[in-house]
Structures are given as C-alpha cells and as structure tokens.
Amino acid sequence: MTGKLYGVSVGPGDPELITLKGLKAIQSADVVAFPAGKNGKPGMAESIAQTYLQPHQEKLPLELPYVQDPDALTTAWAVATDQLYEHLSRDRRVVFISEGDxxxxxxxxxxxxxLRARDTAIEIQTIPGVCSPLAAAAELGLPLTIWAEKLAVLPLLxxxxxxxxxxxxxxxxxxxKVNRYYPQVxxxxxxxxxxxxxxxxxxxxxxxxxxxxDLTNLADLSLSYFSVLIVRRSQQWFNSS
Ligand SMILES: C[S@@+](CC[C@H](N)C(=O)[O-])C[C@H]1O[C@@H](n2cnc3c(N)ncnc32)[C@H](O)[C@@H]1O
Incomplete structure (x- = not known):
C-alpha cells in the first residue's frame, strides 16, 4: 500500500495561521477528511481550510460526536477509520484536518x-500548528509563560x-472547554x-x-464551546518593562 495519511493542523481560525507544510499537504491531497459539521453547517476545521480546498479533491466528512460515552466514541472512531482506510488502501493521499494543533x-x-491497530504498515505523518492557548495569548497581547513560570492546561474540569x-x-x-463550568470557575x-x-x-x-x-464584572457570561480561559497569576512582566 502506498497510500499515506497526514494529520494537518489548520490553526485556531485565521486561515493564514496554517503552516506552509500543512498547506502543501492539503493542496496535494486526493482526499480531505474532517469532522463533519453539525446542523448542516461546516465544521470548524473545514471552515478554516475551505479557501484552500480544490474542486477535484474528494471531501470526506467524518461523523465524530462530541460525547463522553466511551462506547459511542469507539464506534465512531472505528467507522471513521474504515472510511479513511478505504481510500488509503487505494493508494491515495489522505489528509485529516484538525482545528488548532x-x-x-x-x-x-x-x-x-x-488505524495503526488495524494495519501497522500505514504511513502517517503529523504536521503541527498553532493551538488555541497560543493563539489566545497572542490575541491578548500576553506571554503565556516567561522565565521559569510553570503552565497548567486543564482540558475539562x-x-x-x-x-x-x-x-x-x-x-x-x-x-x-470552559463553557460548561464557567460560573463555578x-x-x-x-x-x-x-x-x-x-x-x-x-x-x-x-x-x-x-x-x-478582565472577568471582574462578568459572572454571567454565556460562552461558546470554542472558548479558552487564561489565568496569569502574575502581571509582573508588565511592571518590569
Ligand atoms: C477538543 S479541544 C481541541 C483543541 C485544539 N486541537 C487546539 O489545538 O486548540 C476543544 C477546545 O479547544 C479550545 N479551542 C479550540 N479552538 C479554539 C479557538 N479558536 N478559540 C478559543 N478556544 C478554542 C476550546 O477550549 C475548546 O473547548
């Protein structure tokens, strides 16, 4: 089999935050796979990469539900993997695009x-990109970390x-995923x-x-799933500049 799978990071939202390597992989793919959108709308990764997709490329929306149930997830991954494998076994270049990194x-x-559990010989390449905390820090004009500071990332409380x-x-x-717990946080x-x-x-x-x-007066914020909260315990770097 000469089919190859690329996992391509398309960044947090601005299409210009895709790396050149990721863009080249997308543009040379036969098949572009992505998590299917909900309610007839394109998903996040598809929307970000849309301008780079070409008419001759096959688009492969995969049903990957946002649920916690391990059985439902395992079934969804198995079905999606079958769909990817079908193209890979026909020697096609398949890209899976993912928002953020x-x-x-x-x-x-x-x-x-x-996929690896199914066939250890499949060639897979991962192409990194800009994840949401880094993008958020940049938009806030804050360093995420400096000097010897430690960083904790909590994916779900x-x-x-x-x-x-x-x-x-x-x-x-x-x-x-702070939207679920914002009032308690x-x-x-x-x-x-x-x-x-x-x-x-x-x-x-x-x-x-x-x-x-500044969240001081924002106890009742209603947030989208695509929200990241950053706490910088020290603002000292402001004063030292
Ligand atoms: C399943 S994780 C995916 C993370 C993604 N792979 C990344 O590199 O950022 C989904 C969570 O990432 C965060 N997220 C992803 N994209 C975001 C964006 N553009 N802006 C703010 N938060 C985002 C949100 O906290 C969301 O609940």
Whole structure:
C-alpha cells in the first residue's frame, strides 16, 4: 500500500495561521477528511481550510460526536477509520484536518491509533500548528509563560479541586472547554482575587473572535464551546518593562 495519511493542523481560525507544510499537504491531497459539521453547517476545521480546498479533491466528512460515552466514541472512531482506510488502501493521499494543533486534544490521535491497530504498515505523518492557548495569548497581547513560570492546561474540569491545585502550582493556568463550568470557575477566581488577571478568548483569531480581558464584572457570561480561559497569576512582566 502506498497510500499515506497526514494529520494537518489548520490553526485556531485565521486561515493564514496554517503552516506552509500543512498547506502543501492539503493542496496535494486526493482526499480531505474532517469532522463533519453539525446542523448542516461546516465544521470548524473545514471552515478554516475551505479557501484552500480544490474542486477535484474528494471531501470526506467524518461523523465524530462530541460525547463522553466511551462506547459511542469507539464506534465512531472505528467507522471513521474504515472510511479513511478505504481510500488509503487505494493508494491515495489522505489528509485529516484538525482545528488548532492536531496533537493537542484532537480526535486525530484516536483515529491514528485505531488505524495503526488495524494495519501497522500505514504511513502517517503529523504536521503541527498553532493551538488555541497560543493563539489566545497572542490575541491578548500576553506571554503565556516567561522565565521559569510553570503552565497548567486543564482540558475539562472533572472536579473543581483540580483548578485549585493548578492555581497553587502554576503561574499560568489555561482552561479548555470552559463553557460548561464557567460560573463555578468564576467563583473560584473571585475567591482568589484573580478575576482581573483572567481573560477569555472566544473563537480566537477567527472573524467571530470575542475577547473578555478582565472577568471582574462578568459572572454571567454565556460562552461558546470554542472558548479558552487564561489565568496569569502574575502581571509582573508588565511592571518590569
Ligand atoms: C477538543 S479541544 C481541541 C483543541 C485544539 N486541537 C487546539 O489545538 O486548540 C476543544 C477546545 O479547544 C479550545 N479551542 C479550540 N479552538 C479554539 C479557538 N479558536 N478559540 C478559543 N478556544 C478554542 C476550546 O477550549 C475548546 O473547548
């Protein structure tokens, strides 16, 4: 088999944040796969890469549900992997595009592992890109970390005590998927007097981007799934410049 799978990071929203390597992989692909959108709308990765897709390329939307149920996920990954394998076994170049970075909380990892379990000989290449916390920090004009600062990333708060532990340990804390827990997170940040040091960026770098740069008066924010919250415990770098 000479088919090859590329996992391509398309960045957080602005299509210009795709790397040249990622762009070349997309443009030379026979098949471009992506998580299918919901309610008839294109998904995030497809929307970002849309301007680079060519009419002759086959588009392959894969049904990859946003659920926690392990059985439902395993079934969805198996079905998606079958679809990818069908093209790879016909020696086609297949690209799976993922929003943000393809190795950072991305479904691509599960697809890659499922494919490898099925056929160890498949060639797979991962092309890195800009993940949402880096994009959000850039849009806020903040460093994510400097000097010897520690960074904690919490992908999903299963237990609010995890946030307390992270705030004790790291100088910068990033919360992904924060929309579900925002009211509880706001209370914890208030109790630590960190609301002024906390920001939320919604749909970073896209043309729908929203920035909330101080959460003091924003207890009731209703956030999109595509929101990242950054707490920088210290603002000291401001004063030293
Ligand atoms: C499944 S993770 C995917 C992360 C992605 N691979 C990345 O590199 O950023 C989804 C979470 O990433 C964050 N996210 C992804 N894209 C974002 C964007 N453009 N702006 C803000 N947050 C984003 C949100 O916290 C969202 O709940």
């Amino acid at each position: 393809v190795s950072f909380y991305s479904t691509f990892t599960y697809l890659m592992l499922t 299963h237990n609010l005590a995890e946030l307390e532990t992270a705030l004790d340990w790291a100088e910068t804390v990033v919360l992904m 706001w209370q914890i940040l208030r109790s630590r007097q960190l609301l002024q040091n906390s920001s939320v960026v919604v749909r970073a770098t896209s043309n729908q981007q929203k920035i909330y740069a």
